[in-house]
Amino acid sequence: MIKSLYVRIIFVFFAVVIGSLILTFLIYGKMYSSQFKSFLQETLILSGKTIIQSYVESYPDNQDSLLKGINALPIFTVNIYDNKGKLLHQDDIRKVKRIQLSGKQIQQVLGGGVLRDKAPGKNHSEIVIGLPFQVGNASYALFLSPEISDLERVLAYIFRSQLLLVLLFGSLLILIAAGYIVRPLRKLTHATRQMAKGDFSIRLHTRRRDEIGELTRSFNLMAKELGALEQIRKQFVSDVSHEFKSPLTSIKGFTQALKHKKLDEESRMRLLGIMEAETDRLSRLSGDLLQLSTLEYEHFQLDTRLFRLDEQLRKCVIAFEPQWLAKNISIELQMADAAIVADEDRLNLVWTNLISNSIKFTEPGGKIRVTLELGSECVKVGITDTGSGIPEDELDQIFKPFYKVDKSRDRTASSGSGIGLSIVRRIVALHNGNIMVTSRIGEGTTFTIHLPSG
Numbered sequence: 241m242i243k244s245l246y247v248r249i250i251f252v253f254f255a256v257v258i259g260s261l262i263l264t265f266l267i268y269g270k271m272y273s274s275q276f277k278s279f280l281q282e283t284l285i286l287s288g289k290t291i292i293q294s295y296v297e298s299y300p301d302n303q304d305s306l307l308k309g310i311n312a313l314p315i316f317t318v319n320i321y322d323n324k325g326k327l328l329h330q331d332d333i334r335k336v337k338r339i340q341l342s343g344k345q346i347q348q349v350l351g352g353g354v355l356r357d358k359a360p361g362k363n364h365s366e367i368v369i370g371l372p373f374q375v376g377n378a379s380y381a382l383f384l385s386p387e388i389s390d391l392e393r394v395l396a397y398i399f400r401s402q403l404l405l406v407l408l409f410g411s412l413l414i415l416i417a418a419g420y421i422v423r424p425l426r427k428l429t430h431a432t433r434q435m436a437k438g439d440f441s442i443r444l445h446t447r448r449r450d451e452i453g454e455l456t457r458s459f460n461l462m463a464k465e466l467g468a469l470e471q472i473r474k475q476f477v478s479d480v481s482h483e484f485k486s487p488l489t490s491i492k493g494f495t496q497a498l499k500h501k502k503l504d505e506e507s508r509m510r511l512l513g514i515m516e517a518e519t520d521r522l523s524r525l526s527g528d529l530l531q532l533s534t535l536e537y538e539h540f541q542l543d544t545r546l547f548r549l550d551e552q553l554r555k556c557v558i559a560f561e562p563q564w565l566a567k568n569i570s571i572e573l574q575m576a577d578a579a580i581v582a583d584e585d586r587l588n589l590v591w592t593n594l595i596s597n598s599i600k601f602t603e604p605g606g607k608i609r610v611t612l613e614l615g616s617e618c619v620k621v622g623i624t625d626t627g628s629g630i631p632e633d634e635l636d637q638i639f640k641p642f643y644k645v646d647k648s649r650d651r652t653a654s655s656g657s658g659i660g661l662s663i664v665r666r667i668v669a670l671h672n673g674n675i676m677v678t679s680r681i682g683e684g685t686t687f688t689i690h691l692p693s694g
Contacts, residue, residue, distance in 0.1 A: 249418040257410065261403070277367060281356055284369040284384045291318060292373040292382055299375050316384050321346050323379040339368060339385045349381035424452050428459055440467030472640055487518035528659050531589070535666040542583040542670055549619060550575040550612050552584065556591040557610060560599060567604045575612035578619050580693055586667045593660040594623045594687050601627035619693050624686040630679040638677065639665040
């Protein structure tokens, strides 16, 4: 099996050239052989008429000299028959070649007909022309056949030489062209191997505007995206390690304090409350990781059924009532009655994540608005807050797993893991919907979700 693209290009070139030559011969044979034959026959007829005129004018004294001169030409063979079907001038002119003819063909011309036929013979072409003429009261027949065997050999030699030159120069040019085509692919292969070793900083420069240039630019974009994702992964590992380590350290320390120290009931309950909060934090993080892993599973199936989306949104807002009341946040609901077929539990995760984020990042005394609009083919849900906002250059990053906009905030129990929005986008995508976000620093953020209504 040929594995090299360079070698394959060479083989394809030769296959195309050989195939083209074969097709050319076939098409030429079909299209031009009959035209060439007709052209040659008409030329022979005109030449035959000229010979007849010269023969009649030279009769009766100079026929032999005339015919000898004509047959000395390397192009034609000329035979003249009398009215008895006898070849004339055969004895006197030894060099006259005999065109192989049947008696029927000779009689046809002597009878006044014009012959366009074949005369097989290794020294003659297949074309033969017969023309009748008269000298006095006697009938004669003139037959001409072109001798083009030598010409054919010369033309064949020239054609073969041209073909060899075409193959030679074509091969040299295709070797150069193939190298030009394959060179950037070899660079891409080398760069891919480097990237497989973990080097995402590699970039390839190109000025090409063709498919290979587009492939190179796509590779650079992929390397950039993978590099960014690798940085996010490393940051996530660091964050998760810290977030797991911190509560575990706290729980261990408080456990030792409870075992070895005498505490009053108030202190003991305070420590137990902290341990419970840290345990809840670990539980939420583990649950988010498991949820994202489940949603990314290739064969994951939604459990769809008909339910009221507006009622689900109201229940979700009510469930967070202690949080938004504690921050004195006002909630505005503008929802149309809407029933959709979807996975109710999964969509509840979407609203839970989005509303909890809005509450978390909205300052006390702020406002959150939840809207639901019903269209002809889809429903539109909007969740708008007056929180701190998201930088514009990070809007396309927030849905990536483990990404956090505010990397400097404290890792408290209320701090997220950075995978909630990844879960949201995946659930929306599984429902064949889409999610968009708009935000301005200091003014707030709006998440807009479109879901099929059917």
